[in-house]
Amino acid sequence: MTAKPIRVLVADDHMIVRTGIRHVLESEPDFQVVGEAASGSEAISLATALRPDVVVLDISMPDRSGLEVAACLRSSGTSRVLILSMHDNAEYVLESVRAGAHGYLLKDTAATELRSAIRAICRGESYFSPPVASRLTAAVRGDHDNHHVELEQLTGREREVLAGIARGRTNKEIAVELGISHRTVETHRESLMRKLQIRTVAELTRFAIQAGIVET
Secondary structure, eight states: OOOOOEEEEEEOSOHHHHHHHHHHHHTSTTEEEEEEESSHHHHHHHHHHHOOSEEEEOSSOSSSOHHHHHHHHHHHTOOEEEEEESOOSHHHHHHHHHHTOSEEEETTOOHHHHHHHHHHHHTTOOEEOHHHHHHHHHHHHHHHHHHHHHHHTSOHHHHHHHHHHHTTOOHHHHHHHHTOOHHHHHHHHHHHHHHHTOOSHHHHHHHHHHTTSSOO
């Protein structure tokens, strides 16, 4: 029995790029390009309608960026995403991962690697070419260092309150655990949000995890 081909949606605002990717993929029998999108909104619409296995997505797209598209597809669980971009700086790579991309390649990637990346992502794996992987490592290290600097401005008590918040404790529960008043916990919470420039409990929790205060 012949395996079903990997269904791919190609999203790039340049027709010649889309045509080239289609040619590279459909030269192999295990790929089927089911659609092409020239804008971010069209990519979301087609992904929702066609439900491809993998969306090959550029970052620089009209109306909605590739990062926005990746985040939307992640929240809907529609398709897995491979970023194919000319941008190779660390921040773009890190933001792509945060948005939900499962892989990242540069546009000068060889055809064989593009096909390998899509196959890996379709299997549920992640795929980052070696140059991109090194940039991702550097970006994550830099992100951790930034959190370390931000932590230094917090008092010991504020860190304890932050840990309690990240573990899902209520202000009352944190107050009991730390032996302080409910109002004092509220004051520390307000101070945390002000110092870290964070507005929601979800963001405080993410910060605490990334900074190593609590584990997932």
